[in-house]
Each structure stands twice: as structure tokens, then as C-alpha cells.
Amino acid sequence: MSEPSTQDLPPVLPNGMPAEAARHYRELGLWTGQTHRDLFDSAISGRPERTAVVDRHRSLTYRELGEGMARAAAVFRAAGVGEGSPVVVQLPNSAVFLETVGALFALGAVPVFALPAHGSREVEHFCALADAVAYVGPRRGPRDLLAVADAVREHRGDVAVVTVDERVAQPWAEARVDGDVVDVRDAAMPTTRVSPASLAFLQLSGGTTALPKLIPRTHDDYLYSVRRSVEVCDVRPEDVMLVALPCAHNFTMSSPGILGALHVGATIVMAADPSPTTCLSAIEKHGVTQAALVPPLLLAWLNSPAVARHDLSSLRTLWVGGAKLSDTAARRVGPELGCTLQQVFGMAEGLVNYTRLDDPEDLVVTTQGRPMSEHDELRILAEDGTPVAPGEPGVLHTRGPYTIRQYHRAPEVNARSFSEDGFYCTGDIVRQLPSGHIVVVGRDKDQINRGGEKVAPEAVENELLAHPAVHDVSVVGIPDEALGERICAYLIPRGDHRERMPTAVELRGFLRGRGLSSFAVPDVFEVVSEFPHTGVGKTSKKDQRGMAVPERGPATD
Structure with missing residues (x-):
């Protein structure tokens, strides 16, 4: 030594x-x-x-x-x-x-x-x-x-x-x-x-x-x-x-x-x-x-x-x-x-x-x-x-x-x-007991923790925005009993794709083909017409995370 x-x-x-x-x-x-x-x-x-x-x-x-x-x-x-x-x-x-x-x-x-x-x-x-x-x-x-x-x-x-x-x-x-x-x-x-x-x-x-x-x-x-x-x-x-x-x-x-x-x-x-x-x-x-x-x-x-x-x-x-x-x-x-x-x-x-x-x-x-x-x-x-x-x-x-x-x-x-x-x-975000033990409450950032793998929403959003059918995208974590969080991608389609958005299988294949990690590929894809916004016009991911599990849209399996 x-x-x-x-x-x-x-x-x-x-x-x-x-x-x-x-x-x-x-x-x-x-x-x-x-x-x-x-x-x-x-x-x-x-x-x-x-x-x-x-x-x-x-x-x-x-x-x-x-x-x-x-x-x-x-x-x-x-x-x-x-x-x-x-x-x-x-x-x-x-x-x-x-x-x-x-x-x-x-x-x-x-x-x-x-x-x-x-x-x-x-x-x-x-x-x-x-x-x-x-x-x-x-x-x-x-x-x-x-x-x-x-x-x-x-x-x-x-x-x-x-x-x-x-x-x-x-x-x-x-x-x-x-x-x-x-x-x-x-x-x-x-x-x-x-x-x-x-x-x-x-x-x-x-x-x-x-x-x-x-x-x-x-x-x-x-x-x-x-x-x-x-x-x-x-x-x-x-x-x-x-x-x-x-x-x-x-x-x-x-x-x-x-x-x-x-x-x-x-x-x-x-x-x-x-x-x-x-x-x-x-x-x-x-x-x-x-x-x-x-x-x-x-x-x-x-x-x-x-x-x-x-x-x-x-x-x-x-x-x-x-x-x-x-x-x-x-x-x-x-x-x-x-x-x-x-x-x-x-x-x-x-x-x-x-x-x-x-x-x-x-x-x-x-x-x-x-x-x-x-x-x-x-x-x-x-x-x-x-x-x-x-x-x-x-x-x-x-x-x-x-x-x-x-x-x-x-x-x-x-x-x-x-x-x-x-x-x-x-x-x-944690709280500490008198014994010194930690209780984890959550995260102070938008990072998604999917079964122990940390996923940056921005990375997924950037790849989805490269798809010709996607006008805008917002990726958030939604609660899941087994994984802790699932990855949900809210998609606004481009005008000429509103009637026929790709399926979830097609979107996942697209993302994997672009080299995205398998654990970062969204579990749920939801097509929406607009995103909720904050008072200053930013997409409110807090509102998206707080929504009930969304109804399945055409991009969901």
C-alpha cells in the first residue's frame, strides 16, 4: 500500500x-x-x-x-x-x-x-x-x-x-x-x-x-x-x-x-x-x-x-x-x-x-x-x-x-x-429526526427519479423536438407506486400532424435511434393542444406534475 x-x-x-x-x-x-x-x-x-x-x-x-x-x-x-x-x-x-x-x-x-x-x-x-x-x-x-x-x-x-x-x-x-x-x-x-x-x-x-x-x-x-x-x-x-x-x-x-x-x-x-x-x-x-x-x-x-x-x-x-x-x-x-x-x-x-x-x-x-x-x-x-x-x-x-x-x-x-x-x-428536500436519521421528502429541481435513475427533462425534450411531428414538448415526472416516478411527455403536434401523431412505439424507437438512454425514454406520451402557464408565461411543470394521471391520447400505447 x-x-x-x-x-x-x-x-x-x-x-x-x-x-x-x-x-x-x-x-x-x-x-x-x-x-x-x-x-x-x-x-x-x-x-x-x-x-x-x-x-x-x-x-x-x-x-x-x-x-x-x-x-x-x-x-x-x-x-x-x-x-x-x-x-x-x-x-x-x-x-x-x-x-x-x-x-x-x-x-x-x-x-x-x-x-x-x-x-x-x-x-x-x-x-x-x-x-x-x-x-x-x-x-x-x-x-x-x-x-x-x-x-x-x-x-x-x-x-x-x-x-x-x-x-x-x-x-x-x-x-x-x-x-x-x-x-x-x-x-x-x-x-x-x-x-x-x-x-x-x-x-x-x-x-x-x-x-x-x-x-x-x-x-x-x-x-x-x-x-x-x-x-x-x-x-x-x-x-x-x-x-x-x-x-x-x-x-x-x-x-x-x-x-x-x-x-x-x-x-x-x-x-x-x-x-x-x-x-x-x-x-x-x-x-x-x-x-x-x-x-x-x-x-x-x-x-x-x-x-x-x-x-x-x-x-x-x-x-x-x-x-x-x-x-x-x-x-x-x-x-x-x-x-x-x-x-x-x-x-x-x-x-x-x-x-x-x-x-x-x-x-x-x-x-x-x-x-x-x-x-x-x-x-x-x-x-x-x-x-x-x-x-x-x-x-x-x-x-x-x-x-x-x-x-x-x-x-x-x-x-x-x-x-x-x-x-x-x-x-x-429532507427532514432530519433527533436520532440523525433522514427522511427524504422530494427534490427542489425538475429532475426525474425513475426507479433510481436520474433523468434530466431537458435532455428528453431536446430529442423529441427533433421529431418532425412535434411542435413543442414538456417532460415531467408523474407519481408511480413501483418506480417512484414515471416519465410523461406532453406533446403539442405540428399543424400538419394533428390528425396523425406517431404512436408511443414509434416515438420510443425514434428516441432510441437518436442515442437516448433507455431509462430516459418516456413511459407515457400525451398529446395536448397547449401547456399550462405561470404568471410570466413559462410552462408550469408544477401544474403538469400535479395533474391526475392524464387521459390516454393517441400517442399512448
């Missing part, structure tokens, strides 16, 4: 934290100098014959994971990847994902985590904003995902395209760099070592801007978050962790997630999809002890007949986050799944709250937890920036040892999102 030192600290770290704050967290022992490479190396050397990861096609011990990382590193070197090189990673849940990330950390490179659902427009944006030198994606899979690699080849000639097939026994021996196979027979692990204060990776943030922002995380800040999550969630070396959500999601990575499992040398089981049929079978087959879900998936599990068909007795803890969980669903977890629920309320920018394993049931089912670190600082403020009275709702602002103080290359957004003294304005 790297030794923490004040000598390797720039005046401002990549995450926006000043050196003074970084020194403080090191003096407290929160930042230990561990890097992500150290995390992988420790797991591989500490438990070489323990099963590290299992997917549909392969099962790797930690020793075999290290060997796969060395082969993957050889492929990335051939693609021009070296220390500090940003690489956009867009892979399905698989052992290959773990080999890829481990190899990039071993090279000192900087992964940029894209989700499989992101379209070509977003991935090209990530490549440009991060100055990526390479993109890695699957060689086989859904047509939309494969189309992203084609778009990068066509529009980003400065980005090497690496494709790999996670379904074969030797994926790195058959990987391609711009169409060519790389010789990995004598691959060796890179010797690169980087500063724990350096940029470790770029995560993605949802928001009300048209495209996701990039979140810079350092090794020191993020791995403190992982270690603290492991402690709060009681992750043990003998545990088997099911990964049902996308690997690259911040929740899946670190709360306590994949990196938490690596920290203790546990086993990771990659689910090909999050369906009850797949996941409940995997729990029984592999003796899964923990899993993480968003509320819609939890409801799917709870309501599935498969629950009665599988032995779930190994399952000890279920982490649920990404969107607010209803009290009713929360109360069903223990009796119906036979495990302990931990609610999680966090953000890729930093702050993570958990209910505790020994919390009274009422706190577990009615709150979204309390900050996991005693060093997390919270302010709950009214619209005028003054603190609210205890227990009253307000906008949550936070600062701490693992919360960023700036986005990557986004000065205008930074000016709005961070205070001069380093507090991040989350945009979440």
Missing part, C-alpha cells in the same frame, strides 16, 4: 478538496493512502484460491482474476492506455467488467463509468469531456449497445475502441483493439503506482442539465467510503454478494458493493439481469448473503411467485436505495424474504446514509438512514439559505471526507452546486 504523505498533495485535489482538508482527513486516519490498485492486489494475494467472481460463463478465483487483469492490461496498453489515461467503460455485469477495472487501475488509468443503458450521444459526450483515449464495450450483446462502439469509431477518431466478449473462456485472447487481436500470452501485471490523492475514476451524475456531469473521485476519498460502508453493513470474508444492478453504478460499486466485497475478499456473483427468476435462483445456487436493489426491483421480487420456489435462507441483508422506498414495501422485506433490510440514501457525489442493522424497525422502514461517518457534515436550509427549524424540511447540503467539492470541467455548474466553504447542494 502507498504511504500517505503531505508531500504528494496539490493545492486542490481533483475532487475539489483543498490540500488543507486532505491533510486533516489524513491526520484523522480516514485517508490511509490506499489506492484502488492496492485494494485489488491485497484481495488477490490475501485469498488467491477463494472464488472472486462468478457470472453465467465463468468462475474465477482471486488468482485467476489477477491473471485476467494482466491480460486485459496488455490489451489496453496496445490501445495506448497508460498512467492517467481516461477510458470510458461500458460493459454488462460480468467477470470481464472486474478484470477491466482492475487492469485500468493497475495501469494507473482513469475509468469513466458509463452504464449499458447510455446511448451513443451520451458516451460521445463522456469521451469528449474526459479526453478519453479509449472506449471499451462488448463484442456481442443488444443492438443498441453495440451501436455505441460503432458511433465512437465514426465520430471519435482519436479514441481507440476495445471490444471484448465476456461469453468466451479466454475473452482477452480474443479481444479487439480497433478490430485487431492483441497477443496476451506473456502478459504481466503492470508496475505502475499512483498517488492516493490522484484522480481514481470519473463517475456520472444525473441532473437537470441536458447531459450527465462527471464526478471526480480520488483513491483516498472513495476508499474511505468503501471501508466505512463495509463496517456499517457488516460485510465479511465468507460473504457472497449478488450484483443485480449495473456494475458501473455508484451504489453497486461502493455501498458497500463490489469494492466492499474485494476489501474483505468475499465472492461476487454477477446476475445477467435483475429479474426475480434470475436473482432468486442465484441466491439459492450460490448461497448469496447480500444483495442491493432499487425499490422497483424489490417490489418485483416481493410480488414474484418465484419467492416460494427458492431457498433464500442464506440471504442475510438486503440494501435498498436509489429512490425512496415506501413504508409498506419496507415492512414486507423481513417477513417475506427472511432477511434484514438496510435502507440506503446516497449520491455519487459522496454522502451515504444507512439505516443500521440494530435500528428499531420503525426507523428502518420509515427513514432513509443516517450519515455513515461521524465526519459527515449536514446543513438543511430553507429557500433563503437559512437553517430550518429542527425536524422541518429543507434542502440538504453536505460536506465531508468522501464528498466532492467540484465536478469535472464544469465551472458554471460548480458555482451553482457548491458553496464557498465546500458544501455540496444535493437538491434533495
Whole structure:
């Protein structure tokens, strides 16, 4: 492990934290100098014959994971990847994902985590904003995902395209760099070592801007978050962790997630999809002890007949986050799944709250937890920036040892999102109980939270406005019991299309063809003649959200 030192600290770290704050967290022992490479190396050397990861096609011990990382590193070197090189990673849940990330950390490179659902427009944006030198994606899979690699080849000639097939026994021996196979027979692990204060990776943030922002995380800040999550969630070396959500999601990575499992040398089981049929079978087959879900998936599990068909007795803890969980669903977890629920309320920018394993049931089912670190600082403020009275709702602002103080290359957004003294304005409206537990009330922005995925209405509106039949569009979130919010697009047709608007299926196909993320495609399309307006003539999204579920128009399925 790297030794923490004040000598390797720039005046401002990549995450926006000043050196003074970084020194403080090191003096407290929160930042230990561990890097992500150290995390992988420790797991591989500490438990070489323990099963590290299992997917549909392969099962790797930690020793075999290290060997796969060395082969993957050889492929990335051939693609021009070296220390500090940003690489956009867009892979399905698989052992290959773990080999890829481990190899990039071993090279000192900087992964940029894209989700499989992101379209070509977003991935090209990530490549440009991060100055990526390479993109890695699957060689086989859904047509939309494969189309992203084609778009990068066509529009980003400065980005090497690496494709790999996670379904074969030797994926790195058959990987391609711009169409060519790389010789990995004598691959060796890179010797690169980087500063724990350096940029470790770029995560993605949802928001009300048209495209996701990039979140810079350092090794020191993020791995403190992982270690603290492991402690709060009681992750043990003998545990088997099911990964049902996308690997690259911040929740899946670190709360306590994949990196938490690596920290203790546990086993990771990659689910090909999050369906009850797949996941409940995997729990029984592999003796899964923990899993993480968003509320819609939890409801799917709870309501599935498969629950009665599988032995779930190994399952000890279920982490649920990404969107607010209803009290009713929360109360069903223990009796119906036979495990302990931990609610999680966090953000890729930093702050993570958990209910505790020994919390009274009422706190577990009615709150979204309390900050996991005693060093997390919270302010709950009214619209005028003054603190609210205890227990009253307000906008949550936070600062701490693992919360960023700036986005990557986004000065205008930074000016709005961070205070001069380093507090991040989350945009979440919450109230805090005397126990410190948080109850999430809503959002202070137009951002839509669809089943844990954050969607910016502006991004969807811009794409729909490109359709020749659409004169104007307003996209809002409408309440949904399972998803938290569904996406509703109100459409005003162009004059010559009023009699024949496209169907919902046609509109969805149009949006996917333009590279929009699958989770950002509206669930409901409603044709209207006009929008409600505010007193100054602006479209009143508040009125649109407050309407009852609209009558189905010709653009609705």
C-alpha cells in the first residue's frame, strides 16, 4: 500500500478538496493512502484460491482474476492506455467488467463509468469531456449497445475502441483493439503506482442539465467510503454478494458493493439481469448473503411467485436505495424474504446514509438512514439559505471526507452546486429526526427519479423536438407506486400532424435511434393542444406534475 504523505498533495485535489482538508482527513486516519490498485492486489494475494467472481460463463478465483487483469492490461496498453489515461467503460455485469477495472487501475488509468443503458450521444459526450483515449464495450450483446462502439469509431477518431466478449473462456485472447487481436500470452501485471490523492475514476451524475456531469473521485476519498460502508453493513470474508444492478453504478460499486466485497475478499456473483427468476435462483445456487436493489426491483421480487420456489435462507441483508422506498414495501422485506433490510440514501457525489442493522424497525422502514461517518457534515436550509427549524424540511447540503467539492470541467455548474466553504447542494428536500436519521421528502429541481435513475427533462425534450411531428414538448415526472416516478411527455403536434401523431412505439424507437438512454425514454406520451402557464408565461411543470394521471391520447400505447 502507498504511504500517505503531505508531500504528494496539490493545492486542490481533483475532487475539489483543498490540500488543507486532505491533510486533516489524513491526520484523522480516514485517508490511509490506499489506492484502488492496492485494494485489488491485497484481495488477490490475501485469498488467491477463494472464488472472486462468478457470472453465467465463468468462475474465477482471486488468482485467476489477477491473471485476467494482466491480460486485459496488455490489451489496453496496445490501445495506448497508460498512467492517467481516461477510458470510458461500458460493459454488462460480468467477470470481464472486474478484470477491466482492475487492469485500468493497475495501469494507473482513469475509468469513466458509463452504464449499458447510455446511448451513443451520451458516451460521445463522456469521451469528449474526459479526453478519453479509449472506449471499451462488448463484442456481442443488444443492438443498441453495440451501436455505441460503432458511433465512437465514426465520430471519435482519436479514441481507440476495445471490444471484448465476456461469453468466451479466454475473452482477452480474443479481444479487439480497433478490430485487431492483441497477443496476451506473456502478459504481466503492470508496475505502475499512483498517488492516493490522484484522480481514481470519473463517475456520472444525473441532473437537470441536458447531459450527465462527471464526478471526480480520488483513491483516498472513495476508499474511505468503501471501508466505512463495509463496517456499517457488516460485510465479511465468507460473504457472497449478488450484483443485480449495473456494475458501473455508484451504489453497486461502493455501498458497500463490489469494492466492499474485494476489501474483505468475499465472492461476487454477477446476475445477467435483475429479474426475480434470475436473482432468486442465484441466491439459492450460490448461497448469496447480500444483495442491493432499487425499490422497483424489490417490489418485483416481493410480488414474484418465484419467492416460494427458492431457498433464500442464506440471504442475510438486503440494501435498498436509489429512490425512496415506501413504508409498506419496507415492512414486507423481513417477513417475506427472511432477511434484514438496510435502507440506503446516497449520491455519487459522496454522502451515504444507512439505516443500521440494530435500528428499531420503525426507523428502518420509515427513514432513509443516517450519515455513515461521524465526519459527515449536514446543513438543511430553507429557500433563503437559512437553517430550518429542527425536524422541518429543507434542502440538504453536505460536506465531508468522501464528498466532492467540484465536478469535472464544469465551472458554471460548480458555482451553482457548491458553496464557498465546500458544501455540496444535493437538491434533495429532507427532514432530519433527533436520532440523525433522514427522511427524504422530494427534490427542489425538475429532475426525474425513475426507479433510481436520474433523468434530466431537458435532455428528453431536446430529442423529441427533433421529431418532425412535434411542435413543442414538456417532460415531467408523474407519481408511480413501483418506480417512484414515471416519465410523461406532453406533446403539442405540428399543424400538419394533428390528425396523425406517431404512436408511443414509434416515438420510443425514434428516441432510441437518436442515442437516448433507455431509462430516459418516456413511459407515457400525451398529446395536448397547449401547456399550462405561470404568471410570466413559462410552462408550469408544477401544474403538469400535479395533474391526475392524464387521459390516454393517441400517442399512448
